[in-house]
Amino acid sequence: MLDKKVAELLNTQVNKEFYSAYLYLDFSNYYVEKGLDGFANWYKVQAQEERDHAMLFLQYLQNNGCSVTLDAIDKPDKVFEGYDGPLHAGYEHEQYVTALIHTIYDAAHEAKDYRTMQFLDWFVKEQGEEETNAENLIKKYELFGSDAKALYMLDNELAARVYSAPSLVL
Ligand code: FEO
Numbered sequence: 001m002l003d004k005k006v007a008e009l010l011n012t013q014v015n016k017e018f019y020s021a022y023l024y025l026d027f028s029n030y031y032v033e034k035g036l037d038g039f040a041n042w043y044k045v046q047a048q049e050e051r052d053h054a055m056l057f058l059q060y061l062q063n064n065g066c067s068v069t070l071d072a073i074d075k076p077d078k079v080f081e082g083y084d085g086p087l088h089a090g091y092e093h094e095q096y097v098t099a100l101i102h103t104i105y106d107a108a109h110e111a112k113d114y115r116t117m118q119f120l121d122w123f124v125k126e127q128g129e130e131e132t133n134a135e136n137l138i139k140k141y142e143l144f145g146s147d148a149k150a151l152y153m154l155d156n157e158l159a160a161r162v163y164s165a166p167s168l169v170l
Helices: 004-034 037-063 085-110 114-144 148-159
Strands: none
Touching (some): 037 114
């Protein structure tokens, strides 16, 4: 069995990751409405990755004999002014998720729970990539977003993103 506090934080993270999936699906819907199908695709794939993250936390808990409680998922309620609104919100959200992962890591370290620390190592690395991806999207938009042709090409580039299953297998 896992340390009680560690298990609680891991269970909370299941909900946080499902919320992330919901949030990015909401971003995707926003871009569909705006006619930017590539941006919509990028966030739809991101939502699939977040669902995978949730399932990894859930599976890890179950693999360690813990019961899982599924709480209500908050409604995404962000309202955006411009095309780059979700990009900034996404970057902020990833920084928030990184902090959550680090908090669980701290608790696992405190409890000398080396198994959970090893499990979380994948997420620590993943968060580095997620933050970089989110920041790069902002940079690209700043470079190309104000020119219609360049925005069209950027949208096409983002349309090429395809889902792939996570490299972490439990
Ligand atoms: Fe599951 Fe984007 O962090």
